[in-house]
Amino acid sequence: MPKKRSGGGLSTTQQAAKFLGVAALSGVVLAGIALPAAGALGLATKGTVEGFDEIPANLKTPPLSQRTTILDSKGGTIASVYSRDRTVVPLKDISPYMQQAIVAIEDARFYKHGAIDLKGILRALNRNVQAGGTAQGASTLTQQYVKNVFVEEAGDDPDKVAQATQQTMGRKIQELKYAIQVEEELGKKKILENYLNITFFGQQAYGIEAASQRYFSKRAKDLTLEEAALLAGVVQSPSRYDPVNDAAEATKRRNTVLQRMADVGNISQAEADKAKANPIKLKVKKPQNGCITAVNGAGFFCDYVRHVFLNDPVFGKTKEDRAKIWNQGGLTIKTTLDPQSQQSVQTSIKSHVYKKDKVATAVTLVQPGTGRIMGMGQSKPYGFGPDETQYNYSVNKSMGGSNYGFPTGSTFKPFLAAAAIEGGKPATQVYSSPYDMDYPDTVQSCGKPWVNDGVPKYHVENESESEKGPYALREAMEMSVNTYFVQMLQDIGMCPVSKMTDKLGVVQGDGTKLPQNPSTLTLGSNGLSPLTMASAYAAFANRGTYCTPVAVLSVKKADGSSLPVPRTSCSQAMSQTTADTINTLLRGVVDSGTGQEAGLQSRDNAGKTGTTDARKNAWFVGYTPNMSGAVWVGSPSQSVEMERITIGGVYQDKVYGGQVPGPIWRDAMTGALAGVAAPPFNTVHIPDPAKDEDDEDEDDRDRDRGGDRGRPGPGGKKPGDKTPFPGITISPDLIGGNNGGGHRGRTNGGTQGP
Numbered sequence: 001m002p003k004k005r006s007g008g009g010l011s012t013t014q015q016a017a018k019f020l021g022v023a024a025l026s027g028v029v030l031a032g033i034a035l036p037a038a039g040a041l042g043l044a045t046k047g048t049v050e051g052f053d054e055i056p057a058n059l060k061t062p063p064l065s066q067r068t069t070i071l072d073s074k075g076g077t078i079a080s081v082y083s084r085d086r087t088v089v090p091l092k093d094i095s096p097y098m099q100q101a102i103v104a105i106e107d108a109r110f111y112k113h114g115a116i117d118l119k120g121i122l123r124a125l126n127r128n129v130q131a132g133g134t135a136q137g138a139s140t141l142t143q144q145y146v147k148n149v150f151v152e153e154a155g156d157d158p159d160k161v162a163q164a165t166q167q168t169m170g171r172k173i174q175e176l177k178y179a180i181q182v183e184e185e186l187g188k189k190k191i192l193e194n195y196l197n198i199t200f201f202g203q204q205a206y207g208i209e210a211a212s213q214r215y216f217s218k219r220a221k222d223l224t225l226e227e228a229a230l231l232a233g234v235v236q237s238p239s240r241y242d243p244v245n246d247a248a249e250a251t252k253r254r255n256t257v258l259q260r261m262a263d264v265g266n267i268s269q270a271e272a273d274k275a276k277a278n279p280i281k282l283k284v285k286k287p288q289n290g291c292i293t294a295v296n297g298a299g300f301f302c303d304y305v306r307h308v309f310l311n312d313p314v315f316g317k318t319k320e321d322r323a324k325i326w327n328q329g330g331l332t333i334k335t336t337l338d339p340q341s342q343q344s345v346q347t348s349i350k351s352h353v354y355k356k357d358k359v360a361t362a363v364t365l366v367q368p369g370t371g372r373i374m375g376m377g378q379s380k381p382y383g384f385g386p387d388e389t390q391y392n393y394s395v396n397k398s399m400g401g402s403n404y405g406f407p408t409g410s411t412f413k414p415f416l417a418a419a420a421i422e423g424g425k426p427a428t429q430v431y432s433s434p435y436d437m438d439y440p441d442t443v444q445s446c447g448k449p450w451v452n453d454g455v456p457k458y459h460v461e462n463e464s465e466s467e468k469g470p471y472a473l474r475e476a477m478e479m480s481v482n483t484y485f486v487q488m489l490q491d492i493g494m495c496p497v498s499k500m501t502d503k504l505g506v507v508q509g510d511g512t513k514l515p516q517n518p519s520t521l522t523l524g525s526n527g528l529s530p531l532t533m534a535s536a537y538a539a540f541a542n543r544g545t546y547c548t549p550v551a552v553l554s555v556k557k558a559d560g561s562s563l564p565v566p567r568t569s570c571s572q573a574m575s576q577t578t579a580d581t582i583n584t585l586l587r588g589v590v591d592s593g594t595g596q597e598a599g600l601q602s603r604d605n606a607g608k609t610g611t612t613d614a615r616k617n618a619w620f621v622g623y624t625p626n627m628s629g630a631v632w633v634g635s636p637s638q639s640v641e642m643e644r645i646t647i648g649g650v651y652q653d654k655v656y657g658g659q660v661p662g663p664i665w666r667d668a669m670t671g672a673l674a675g676v677a678a679p680p681f682n683t684v685h686i687p688d689p690a691k692d693e694d695d696e697d698e699d700d701r702d703r704d705r706g707g708d709r710g711r712p713g714p715g716g717k718k719p720g721d722k723t724p725f726p727g728i729t730i731s732p733d734l735i736g737g738n739n740g741g742g743h744r745g746r747t748n749g750g751t752q753g754p
Contacts, residue, residue: 064088064152064198064207066330066558067289070302072337073372073553079294079302083155083327085214085287086206088558091193094208095223099192100266101232105257107141108264111188115142115179142179145195149178152198155327196220201231202238204287215243217283225267226275229257243280251280292383297346299382300392300400301337301373305551307399309333312566315555330558336551341365341375341627344671352648352664353379353633355387358640359647361661362393363668364530365629368538371547371568373531374627375672380636393636394530397510405509405527406632409610409657410480411621412524414540414582417473417485419500420492422578427585427686431487433469433476436461439486444493445516460486460523474686477585478593480609485522497521503573504536504546524610530630533621538628540586540606543682544579545570577684582606584683590622598622598662600669603678607665609657615642620661622669625679629669631661 067082091099103110109117117140139147147165154160182191201211211231212220223231233253234241243250255276262272291302309315309326316322325331345363353361357379365375380389395401421427438457443450452458460482462468467481476484489497494516501514501521508514509527519525531549539546547570555563586606590599594609598620607622617634633655634642642655652660 063328064330065155065328067210068326068329068331068333070294070305071332071334072298072339072342073335074339075334076339077295078298078335078337079291080288081290081302081306082329084206084329085204085210085289086197086329087209087213088197088207088330089209089220091189091196093219093221094193094196095221095228097225097228098196098208098220098223098231101228101257101261102196102235103141103192104261104264104266105232106144106235107139108260110141110192113140115140115183116176139175140179141195142183142191143175145191145198146175146178146182148195148198148200150175199235200238201234202242203244203284204289213285214287215282215284217285225258225271226254226278226280229261229275230254230280233257243282244284247280254280294382296339296342297349297377297381298337298342300378300394301335301342301376301551303382303390303392303400304373304376304395305333305335307395308551308566311398314564314566325563331563332556333552334554336367336370336372336374336553337376338365338372338374338672340674341668341672342377344674345375345377345668347671348664348667349377349379351667352660354648355379355381357647358645359633359635359642360393361631361633361664362530363629363631363664364394364534365627365668365672366531366534366538366549368541368623368626368628369545369547369570371535371538371550371570373549373551375629375668376531389636391636393632396507396529396532401529402509402527402636405529405532406617406619406634406638407526407612408524408528408533408619408621409612409617410482410524411533411608411610411619411630411657413477413480413485413522414586414608415501415504415506415536416489416497416522417477417585418540418574418578418582419496420488421581422500422574423492423496425488425492427474427581427684428472428688429488430470430472431476431484431491433462433467433471433481433484433487435465435468435483437483437486439518440490443490443518444495446495446498447516450494450517458519472688474585474588474688477608478588480594482523486518489518489522494518494521500573501536503571504539505548506532506536524612530632533619534628534630537607537621537623537630539573540579540582541623541625541628541681542579543576544572544574546573576682580682580684581686583681584686586622587681587683594656595620595622595658595662597658598666600624600666600673603673604681605669606681607662609662611655611657615655616640618642618655618657618659618661620657620665622665624669624673625681626676627669627673629665629672631665631668633661633664 064086065082065084066086066088067080069080070078072078107117151161151165154163186194197207197209200206201208201214203211203214205211205214208220208231211234212218212223212227215231216223216227230243230250230253233250233256234243236253240246241250241253258267258272258275261267262269267275291299291306294302306326310319310322312322316325345365349361349363353359360378360380362378363375364373366372367374376392376394378393380387380393382388382390384390390400391402392400393402393406396405397403420429436459438459439452441452462482467479469481469484471479471481471484473484475481498514498516498521506514506528509529514520514526535549536546547568550566550568552565555565557563583606586608587604589595589609590605590607595607598607598609599605603624605622605624607620610619610621611617616638617632619630619632621628621630623629633647634640642652645652645655647655647660
């Protein structure tokens with residue numbers, strides 16, 4: 001009966017001896033061709049030798065996790081992301097010194113034995129017996145490679161990693177079985193290549209190419225003798241022999257490798273001695289991983305691309321399938337991001353809003369007709385530090401954005417006007433538009449009518465008492481007259497507006513459908529994202545055809561094959577005539593209305609301003625025939641009222657949509673469209689039935705004009721509410737909000753943004 005250690009188990013030497021004895025009795029050919037029968041070792045249990053004849057094909061070419069490169073539309077690198085930093089290279093692109101060094105120190109008889117080195121096992125047994133413990137192992141390079149495959153397949157799951165590295169007889173037998181198969185099917189050179197690409201070299205570097213870049217900032221094919229010996233030595237214990245943190249220990253290990261190379265005849269003793277005398281010379285390149293490394297402020301767009309990949313079924317049937325592909329990496333993702341547009345977005349943001357300001361801005365540019373996202377940025381940088389965030393204010397919650405989006409104010413009014421015109425209302429429609437009024441007693445919806453049951457009744461007013469009608473649609477849009485649009489909603493009902501926003505892809509920031517109440521469908525009291533708004537307005541620019549936003553143009557795998565990608569889906573949301581009419585109306589906003597400060601020079605452009613209750617949000621959404629953009633400014637937590645505030649180093653008594661977001665939009669669009677064709681809108685003639693234009697006082701267009709102010713409308717804040725969202729407590733660390741009521745705008749002269 002074998003002698004046991006005091007702990008109750010066999011010693012390492014005794015286990016190895018038992019293995020050899022049983023193997024011999026089972027008829028193992030000592031050259032390493034056969035293995036003992038499972039029953040002889042009592043290992044016929046799941047996770048040990050079950051299914052030995054079913055050798056996984058991926059042991060031939062294991063799917064190694066690699067870095068994924070995200071590119072802009074011109075092929076420039078935005079960022080590299082990876083779960084493991086690795087770049088697979090062929091053996092010809094690995095320094096001969098490196099090949100010799102790793103073989104010399106890890107398995108000097110690699111080219112002389114099969115999968116199992118019997119001579120090495122006997123030598124290790126002898127050494128261990130002499131040492132009275134475990135002084136030397138006996139795994140071949142092939143066996144080490146197989147173990148690395150198990151570890152690679154385990155990924156970051158600690159339980160699976162533990163199983164892959166457990167030191168049991170069953171695991172050793174399994175490794176040997178796979179090693180035999182690998183030797184037969186791959187050959188020595190391929191095994192060496194795979195081993196050098198899979199093994200861990202410390203400092204987050206997997207594989208020799210990543211290690212060479214990390215420690216020496218050079219390609220693996222350019223490694224010198226001393227550098228190769230250093231990296232070969234690191235493999236045994238990446239933490240112990242880390243040259244960055246312990247140069248002395250790493251030098252000793254390197255010199256051991258150099259001496260071993262001389263002993264086996266790879267280099268002369270003189271060469272080894274000369275190399276040993278040289279100090280370690282590192283040129284460390286810090287790990288660059290993730291969207292935080294993105295250029296030109298594209299970290300949020302990079303993160304959006306990741307969310308697209310993990311959420312879109314085109315990349316895999318289940319979330320687990322998609323996550324596996326993403327984590328395995330090795331992808332080259334070409335995106336829609338236009339470097340000129342992105343640079344312009346960032347330049348505009350930095351010149352108008354500072355990262356340390358109490359409020360933030362988010363800007364998104366979209367190409368009409370294709371849905372391509374051309375630019376995306378915000379003033380709070382992507383990151384983990386002070387005044388940084390990982391929330392993407394431009395997109396919906398499901399894609400890494402705010403919890404609810406941000407109330408849009410009067411930028412919602414064009415959707416109402418489009419629904420009315422599409423339903424047959426003329427562009428010359430006139431309403432009495434008093435300075436203030438109660439919301440109607442009832443408003444028709446797609447179901448049960450909405451009832452004004454507020455006590456007192458829900459009320460709305462214009463910004464200035466001088467704003468009282470009658471008004472026609474053109475002037476009401478330019479001046480953003482609240483009561484006009486409430487009367488329009490009463491006239492046509494809420495169902496046409498709801499159907500129009502559905503066609504334009506307008507959903508709340510949390511992904512839910514807009515509720516049917518007058519405040520939401522008139523004055524934009526609910527939260528939307530800038531990407532949603534830019535994409536919806538792009539339909540006006542595209543003569544009524546809405547296209548879903550897209551961020552990815554192509555995806556190539558490490559082997560050069562392509563993956564399918566999401567495609568934009570375009571549909572006619574309104575007639576061309578309706579869109580042309582909206583374009584004509586919104587041209588007036590930037591020409592002579594509330595958005596004059598946003599107007600572009602030398603090209604057709606249109607847009608709408610918006611400012612919400614208590615000036616917590618200010619917007620400008622505008623477009624040309626070939627670019628649409630949305631700009632939001634406000635507090636992400638909805639806690640800042642933008643009065644008597646400094647933004648971007650400029651003091652603002654009161655913030656309006658045309659005054660702060662407008663210039664941001666103007667500058668971003670100007671740079672994005674520099675050198676780009678300037679096509680005209682298709683416009684329509686809209687006569688003014690209320691006034692004789694010859695008698696119209698042009699100075700009136702610059703008078704104190706209407707905003708979105710008054711007691712909050714239905715669905716909004718009632719007097720006495722402590723937060724802008726009834727029934728919801730807003731914590732400073734929550735982003736965005738919805739159901740914000742009431743709206744206000746400018747109160748004294750000049751260009752006004754409601």
